Amino acid sequence: MTFDKLNIIEPVLKALKEKEYSVPTPIQQEAIPVALEKQDLLGLAQTGTGKTAAFAIPIIQHLYNEARQEKKKNKEIKALVLTPTRELAIQIEESFRDYAKYTSLRHCVIFGGVKQKAQTDELRKGVDILIATPGRLLDLVAQGFVSLDAIRYFVLDEADRMLDMGFIHDIKRILPKLPVKRQTLFFSATMPPAISSLSRSILKNPRRVEVTPVSSIVETIEQYLYYVEKQEKKDLLIKLLAEKEEASSVLVFSRTKHGADKIARILCKAGIGSEAIHGNKSQNARQKALSNFKSHKTRVLIATDIAARGIDVNQLETVINYDLPDVPETYVHRIGRTGRAGNSGKAYTFCSQDERPMLKDIQKLTGRVLRPLNAGIGEMSGL
Numbered sequence: 001m002t003f004d005k006l007n008i009i010e011p012v013l014k015a016l017k018e019k020e021y022s023v024p025t026p027i028q029q030e031a032i033p034v035a036l037e038k039q040d041l042l043g044l045a046q047t048g049t050g051k052t053a054a055f056a057i058p059i060i061q062h063l064y065n066e067a068r069q070e071k072k073k074n075k076e077i078k079a080l081v082l083t084p085t086r087e088l089a090i091q092i093e094e095s096f097r098d099y100a101k102y103t104s105l106r107h108c109v110i111f112g113g114v115k116q117k118a119q120t121d122e123l124r125k126g127v128d129i130l131i132a133t134p135g136r137l138l139d140l141v142a143q144g145f146v147s148l149d150a151i152r153y154f155v156l157d158e159a160d161r162m163l164d165m166g167f168i169h170d171i172k173r174i175l176p177k178l179p180v181k182r183q184t185l186f187f188s189a190t191m192p193p194a195i196s197s198l199s200r201s202i203l204k205n206p207r208r209v210e211v212t213p214v215s216s217i218v219e220t221i222e223q224y225l226y227y228v229e230k231q232e233k234k235d236l237l238i239k240l241l242a243e244k245e246e247a248s249s250v251l252v253f254s255r256t257k258h259g260a261d262k263i264a265r266i267l268c269k270a271g272i273g274s275e276a277i278h279g280n281k282s283q284n285a286r287q288k289a290l291s292n293f294k295s296h297k298t299r300v301l302i303a304t305d306i307a308a309r310g311i312d313v314n315q316l317e318t319v320i321n322y323d324l325p326d327v328p329e330t331y332v333h334r335i336g337r338t339g340r341a342g343n344s345g346k347a348y349t350f351c352s353q354d355e356r357p358m359l360k361d362i363q364k365l366t367g368r369v370l371r372p373l374n375a376g377i378g379e380m381s382g383l
C-alpha cells in the first residue's frame with residue numbers, strides 16, 4: 001500500500017514525498033478513506049501511530065477542493081482541532097504546515113500560558129484551520145476573536161487525556177458552539193465509559209477504526225530492566241549514558257517536577273548535556289528545551305509525564321524510566337516515544353524495591369515479563 005492508492009491530491013502527495021513518508025501507517029490506511037468520504041470517525045489510536053496525518057490529510061484535501069470551488073476567498077475558520085496540551089497543539093500545527101505546504105491554506109495554533117496578542121494578530125489575518133487547547137479557545141471565543149460558526153471539520157484529539165486533565169467541561173462548553181452540520185473525527189487512545197458516552201453524544205454514525213491498543217507495545221522496542229536502590233539510580237543513569245554513547249537522543253522520565261530538575265543538575269555536573277521540561281517551566285523555556293533536543297543540541301531531555309505528552313521526535317532511540325509511573329498505561333505511553341513508524345527503539349527501566357508493585361502491574365498489563373539485566377538490588381554488575 002502506498003499513499004497514491006488513497007486518492008490523495010497531488011499537492012499533499014508532493015509534501016508527503018518530501019517528508020519521506022512512503023507507506024501509510026495502519027491508522028492512516030484505515031482512517032483516510034473514511035475521512036475522505038466525509039464520514040464521522042471514532043479512532044482508537046495513541047500518539048506515535050501516525051494519527052495526526054490520518055486526520056490532517058483529509059481535512060487539507062477537503063478544504064483545498066472546496067476553496068477551488070468557492071469564488072471568493074473567505075476568512076472564516078473552517079476546521080478546528082482540539083488537543084489537550086500546548087506541545088501537542090504546536091506539533092499538530094507543524095504537521096499541518098508540512099502537509100499543506102503546497103496549498104494556500106492558512107493555519108494557526110492557540111494555547112494558554114502565553115500572551116494572547118501574537119495569536120489574535122494571526123487570527124485577524126484569517127485562518128482556515130485552527131489548532132487549539134480548550135481553555136484558550138474558550139477565552140478567545142468569549143472575547144470575540146474566534147467564531148466557530150463556519151466549522152465544517154472538527155477533530156477532538158486525545159479525548160481520554162482531555163478527561164484526565166479535567167478539560168471535559170471545557171469541551172462540553174465548546175460543543176454547542178459548533179455547527180450541527182459538520183464532520184467530526186474523534187481520537188482517543190483508550191475508551192473508558194465517560195469517553196465512550198462523550199463520543200456517542202457528538203458523533204453521527206461513526207466508523208470505528210482501531211490500531212494497537214494501549215496495552216500492546218510495538219515489537220521493535222527492546223525493553224531492559226535494572227533493579228537498583230533509589231540512591232544508586234543517579235550513578236546507574238550516568239554509567240548507562242556513558243556506555244550508550246551511540247544514543248544521541250535520550251528521553252528520561254521522572255515522576256516529579258522536582259525530580260526532573262534534580263536529574264538535570266546531576267547530569268550537567270557529570271558533563272552530560274541535559275535539560276528538564278515540566279509544568280513549572282514557562283512555555284518559552286519548554287519550547288526551547290524541546291527544540292534543543294530535537295536539533296540534537298542537548299542529548300538528554302528529562303520530562304515529567306504531563307510535559308512529555310506530545311513530544312514527538314523522529315528517531316528517538318532511547319527512553320529511560322528513571323522512576324516507574326503509578327499508572328501502568330503510562331509506561332506504554334512513555335516507551336511508545338521510541339520505536340515509532342517502524343524504527344527500532346530501546347527502553348531502560350530503573351526499578352527500586354518500593355517500585356516492585358508498579359512493575360508487576362506493568363507486566364500484567366503488557367503481558368510481558370521484564371528480565372533484569374543485573375543480578376539484584378544494589379548490584380550494578382550486569383551493566
Ligand code: AMP
Nearest residue numbers: 021023024025047048049050051052341
Ligand atoms: P503521530 O502519531 O501523528 O504523532 O505521528 C508519529 C510520528 O510518525 C511523527 O513523527 C510523524 O511525522 C511520523 N509519521 C506519520 N506518518 C508516517 C508515515 N506514513 N511514514 C513515516 N512516518 C510517519
